[in-house]
Amino acid sequence: MRSERCMQSALAAAAWISAAAAVLIFLFMAVLGWPLLGNGDLMQVLCGPWSPMHHQYGIRPMILGTLCIASLALALAVPVSLGCAVFIQVTAPKGLGRALHHLVRLMTGIPTVVYGFVGIFLLVPLVRNLSGHGAGLSILSAGLMLSLLIAPTMILFFVQGLAAVPQSHRQAACALGATPVQQLIYVLLPQARRTLLAGVVLGLGRAMGDTLIALMLAGNSVATPQSILDPTRTLTAHIALIIAADFESPEFRTLFICALILYLMTTLAVAVMRRLAAKPVEIP
């Protein structure tokens, strides 16, 4: 009995500590970014261009860059992952499905830098030659590679979600004469919705938080991108590139704002997805 209570308080402490860490990190960034926030320069930082030579330290291009690359990666990865998960869990012959599942699990373990390398030597020249525009270091290159990075994680989540739908539900639909496609659309997907969305949230978080792929493949230029073939800089890559600047410099101080924005963006994305997942399922 006593050991159980001990265990319980230990677990509660662990939960509290990790929750507190998240809040403390947020506060830490807010406090350190305060000189800029309090100065009324915030709007200039949020909306202006980045040009340290002219004393402009705006991070709008980086915010846009992060949004562009993350949403492109997600837009590419979600359909592919969903299709792949449905194939593994529903339509594939058993052996093949299991083999694919193993392969996907293996893919989640590939380090980011490997994707970055493959991207530089294969994808970037390809994008450059096919588009005939720019250096190939672009939103498209980074988005494509990033979608490959986040897809395995999402596939695993999706497979798990689909597998959790009780067999009897499918059988019932089958008995009513539903084709496999109808079963998928009317039974499996609505039932697995929460896990599917959780997978999407995880993928989005990873896409927004990833540094190396964007740093290696997106070109990191500070101009606001005009097209998907233009280079751009993400908030994470910006932090990585500026972190070595002098502590006292205004460049360095804007980093806390970058981190804060990144934090808020991820939180917002998670909140929106939660909201979507919480809505009751309508059976048509």
Place this chain on the structure above:
Amino acid sequence: MKMKRTCISILLLWFACGAAAAWAGDLDPFRDESGAIKISGGTAHIPVMKAAADLIMQLNPKIQISIAGGGSGVGIKQVGEGLVDIGNSGRKPTDEEIQKYGLVLHQWAIDGVAVVVHPQNPVKALTSEQLKAIYAGTMTNWKALGGPDKAINIYTRDEASGTREVFWEKALAKGEISPKALFVASNGAMKTAVAQDPNAIGYVSVGHIDDSVAAVALDGVAPTLENVKDGKYKIARGLFSNTKGAPQGLTKKFIDFIFSSQGRALIVEQGFIPVK
């Protein structure tokens, strides 16, 4: 280029055939040592640091030497904060930095910063004015310079880069750099990027130039070792290894080794000009 390669192979051969014996004395101080040296900072320094570390660790496996990049800014900051033993920089640390961190500088080489393009690019000479116009983003096509009708892709380095600082001050006269410029994070990454992109222009440490990229003559002066040495090629800087206070123990031995005759041979081998 071929000449350079032959020279290097002869040098290596000579090195392997017993010259090592004559130099063995320079490595002697490491024989009975053990411990670790942490090095970070300038990416131009890495080949020399690596070559020296390999020799030392081969002789005495009890010594661990780790070498990280990050750029000159990172090197100065990390050594100042005591995170590493040696912080390399491809520019002289500012008086403010020296004072704040109590840095002791050890300049062991002179290095040029050369403008590079893809080897297939016919443009092999530029004037300072043209270079400034390219980097400012006002000259955007290779055609105007006698090259193919292609847009120029400008590559530059991050804030922490000493190479960037020297290039910006001496080649661009602190001129504008276009916001469209692509950023890469090390001398090695710059070389890879330019070697891959036929329309690229970038700049690297002269020691990093090899067949994969073509150096561009600036105002008629080619960025060769000789021209850097004679002072004819102006875009040059010192390579520094900085320590917090006077170096002690193993760190001191490492720095002494860089300045020894064997260390200087390594510096020459990697394409830099040793000092003193």
